[in-house]
Amino acid sequence: MFSSVTLSILGALVLASGAAAQATAPQYGQCGGQGWTGATTCPSGWSCVVSNPYYSQCLPGAASSTPTSAPSGPSSTPGGSPTTTASAPGSLPTLASGNSFIRAVEDPNFHQYLRSEVINTAGDAVLGDYTTAAQFQIVDGQLIQMVPDGSKLYAVVEARSDPSVMKLKMSWSTTPASGDNAGTFMWSGDTVEWSIPTIQRPQLNAWLVCPDADGNKDVYINLGPYDYNTPPGCADETIHAYTGATPTP
Incomplete structure (x- = not known):
């Protein structure tokens, strides 16, 4: 037989469980x-x-x-489109199966994560806070941002206007990249690379992060040169996949 103390404890647990379910x-x-x-x-x-x-x-x-x-x-x-978890102030996105976060791993943008300037919409590609990290796949050479509502945004690289241009801005489009705006995205280990037959690059994994007038950290393909020749105000970066359950600062 249960003692009165045991019954009281069991009753309290049942009430607590019910309260949690009703909260x-x-x-x-x-x-x-x-x-x-x-x-x-x-x-x-x-x-x-x-x-x-x-x-x-x-x-x-x-x-x-x-x-x-x-x-x-x-x-x-296989071949499907995993659903992503929406992020919001005070919460962290949860990585969906088959997706990756993408982030920089060097100062001054250490653990800044790739996303859209206006979250989950077409527009400039930027690095942002870990709480707003987007999720990605690379499929058939396209870098795809997996939007929480099930839609997709495709990375588009601006066409090179002339050989003197040494950085190409990346943005997000609701339609796949094609022609001069395409090129091929690929993984090399966990590093994101980009190439296109019309441009010879010293390093396929070289990127630039350059703040715009509003302080957004715009992402560019870096055609070179590197290090001490990095454009003023920009940072020479590589960007990498991260597949932890949630993004980390």
């Missing part, structure tokens, strides 16, 4: 996933959206008190 998760907070024992209700006007079988998140939208059913099996299949 409201914060905006952009976790609200479900395999093994999740916390709150599963989102604030009014927010819904619990499945990112992968292990993580659901409160995102703006129609209110929902329970998370959408998680898919059975992996979040991606």
Whole structure:
């Protein structure tokens, strides 16, 4: 038989479990996933959206008190497009299967992460804070930013106007790169490289990070030269894949 003390403890545990299930998760907070024992209700006007079988998140939208059913099996299949986890102030993106974060590993941009200037939209490619890191794949020579809503952004490199131009700006487009804006992205170990038949580069993994007038750290292909010949205000960088569960500072 259970003692009165044991019954009291069991009752307290049941009440605590029920309270956790009934609590409201914060905006952009976790609200479900395999093994999740916390709150599963989102604030009014927010819904619990499945990112992968292990993580659901409160995102703006129609209110929902329970998370959408998680898919059975992996979040991606060979040749498919894994879903990414949305990032928001105060939270960290969770890396989806098959994706990589991309970051610089040297000062002055140590552990600054590749993304769009305006997060998850077409526009300039920049390095930003780890809390806003985007996720990527390289497929058929295209560097693809995997947007949380399931869409894709493609890296586009500006065409070289003449041989005197020694850096080419990179941006994100809703359509794949082609022609003079294409070239080929590839991994060399964990390093991102870029090449194009019309340009001979001393180093295929050389990049420049140059702040614009607003302080955004714009990303360029560096055609050379390097080190002491780096353009004023810019940093000569390499950028690398990082496949930890979440980005680190």
